[in-house]
Amino acid sequence: MPGVVEVDDLLARLLHRIERHAPYAEVMAEETTSHLVRYDRSATVVEPSPGFRGAMFRAWGPKGWTEAGASGLEADSLTTAADSLIQHLGFAGGAPDPPGESSTQRGEASTKTQQPMGEVPVSERVALAQTWFAWATEVKGIRNAYATIQSRTDIRLFLSTAGARTLQTIDRTRGAVAALAIENGKVEYDFTGRGGMGGAEILAEITPERVSRAAHAAVELLQAPSPPVGRMKVLLDPSASGTFAHESFGHGAEADQMLRDRSYLKPLFGKVLGPESLTLVDDGSLPGGWGSIFFDDEGHPSGRTVLVDHGKFIEALHDRETAAALHRRATGNTRRADFLSRPFVRMTNTFVEPGAMHLEEMVREMRDGVILESCTSGIEDPLGGNMQIKVKKGHLVRGGEIGPIRPSMALSGRVLEFLTAIRGVSRKEDFEMSPGYCGKGHTDLLPTGTGGPYLLSEAIVGPA
């Protein structure tokens, strides 16, 4: 089966055919390969995905945007998809141009890796996973550990009738270790993981110290009493502060939600929402970022967008349509989860910029509360402006001293109240990005990076 580069000319010809029936058309063709190694005490799983490829055509017509696509990159499947799109357009001539400015970007870019995963034999990947497993299980009380190594290469070609042509090859690599403690039928675990755009060099960030910390936490969690309940001071670790930036704020800053009149942030544009120490950023061009891209799926180059600048909400994330409607510029945030999925305004790498406080100072400042660590999930509430962030563990703080560990907790409350209550942001030494996946609603999962330093505020905490 041909790859995306080999069907470049064919796709261009098919676009011109569609152009006779629509004022504008584009196509995104994709070819991905991936590889997974997972090792634990019971099994070794090695799983390649040698071919996942296809293309999606999109055109503007009297009924708005219409899409048709197919898996496979052979001439017959691509031609069938293009013809199907033409058939569904219902074009009778005279349709206006689509909303917003069409990208005319032309460019090619590829991930620069120090050590491409393609050069790492399967045997070495398995051996590395076994090493991580050994680091975890040498901690007393750890019965098992899952060590996972994933790599994925995603090649995307975007062409449009406006003249855009972007070709990008993105290599993403991720490693994770989850240490399991089991006692009298109770099961607990903690985890550590690193991931980003790049190759095997990212896996070197999984160190014995990181794995050992997670393993010791898992053992401690077996005996941990119930988590605290109620409104209290909370100190979010980098994984939780990043999830706050992404889920609680970022989704409301996706401008398609504003056009739908579905963002609690819409009436707050230009307003001061938090302290001077708070700056929130989405950056698709972040070097090595798990959510980094070179171009978005409308052909715009990726970039850095400051959403909140020293407390003031100054910008949203835009595709061509929202940019036109709100008189802004497209920010390079239009993303498809894959060639099968529709484009939406999406985040890339979203984070809290480092501040000036030392972590020890923040613990003393909070005096009584809880540190929330090892974030596992979050979910948006773009209209309601509430938040839900879940963590695997935390530590009580009493009298300015870090106390015992506590198990799974959920943080909730109103985002705007949380922002107002921010009392400190820690320094760049604490800054860390985490690899994750984000859905638009409950579907269309794609890789996004989240991160930040520690963040001190106040919220409701309960069991989860």
Add this chain to the structure above:
Amino acid sequence: MTAPFSSAETAFRVADRVRRAPGPWDVYGEAIRRFEIHINGDQVEMTRGPIQLEGYGYRVIAPHNGGVRVGFAGSTDVSTAGVARTIEEATIASRFSSFPAKDVSLPGSLPSSGTVLSADPELWARPEASIERFVSEVLAPFDGRKDVRPSFGSLRVALIDVTFANSSGAKASFQRTSAELEFAVRSTAGPEGPGSGEYWVNQRSCCLDHRAIASQGLEWSRKARDAGSASPTPPGVRQVLLPPEVLSEILPATLGFRLGGQAALRGMMPPKGSAVGGANIDLWDDGLYPYGLASAPWDDEGVLHAKRPLIQSGEFREPIYDVLHGRALSDQSTGGGRRDTATLSPWFHFMIRPNPGPSTMVLGPGDGGSDQEMIEALGEGLWVDQLGYSFPDPVSGAFGGEIRLGYLVKDGKLSTPVRGGTVGGVALAAPGEPSLLRSVSAVGGRPTLVGQLSAPALSVGSLSVAGA
């Protein structure tokens, strides 16, 4: 609709190319047509489809050192060269893998058609007209209303020809439909102003229920208005009523893992016969449940489906095994080989290797009666209508999340709508520790199928509510 013989032959074509390869091996194929309508307000924002997707997953199992080596690879490349490459990749992968199963054999002949309701006949016959009609029906209850309006939504349907073949001579197929409805209703007159009155629905099903959608629209409208006027959830430990919509996010994900082969192999499954819940808890796994999301004549590795007891009167009865985990635990598959997960997973399954998992979990009805009767019997407490998302933790069994909408129960009636704060607990806990299954004080009598769970409402004692 009886599951008919599929017209697609994806797995059969791939199997023809590996017929002489040493087994055991199997091929799972899907040929999918997908159609979508996305709406913004009451207007169509985008139509998508047909989106045609064809792919397969190839698995090879080879005895090695008292266990087996398992290779798996999934691909959309159905060309001769593509299939050859996929087989080669799976074979190479198998050399580095290991699994502690002995004497593995794959099921032989399968029925070429079944008696399982797994496809919506109207949707299959006229997909585009059917989804256009359904979207019109979704929007109709809001026509002309000023107090509530549609915010956004999408209807995404897939028509799936499933084919399966293996080295034991099994060769079978069936058709499945799936429908995902995401829809948000916004109230326009909430006292807290814009941004507070939304009810956001995510439904997964096998068919489009044209009859129910009008009344659901009215119910969602009421809930959107209630969300707009909701008070902060008061804190405290209280009796909580959980409807099937909330339970469906918790039980399949947590119990599906902890009562399954993966947990058993790693010492995380409770002993058979142990008390994992109250005496009022009966739970089955039913792969034949009418219009269940995973309902099919056979599971995803060709083992015939049946209704099997997981928990009876609170005691753990049968685990959920696929072929490999069954053999690793000196047992047999229970028809629990699944190529998706009970949490977020893609709408195509061919890229996922089989693992043990539930199909449709069926929680037996109790004597609690209707929701109304459950509320009356409760007297005082909290009805949790919707969580942000419970994101249950299959390993620890913990669940919980932000209360997006709830109702205080006072004097046996739903009273003040509330939102905010969190509620959570542990679905399945170690012996002697409190859990959701051990705290069910009443089981409703009117089950509803929601996603992967058919269940009535449950009255659960003493869940901790972190309120505002």
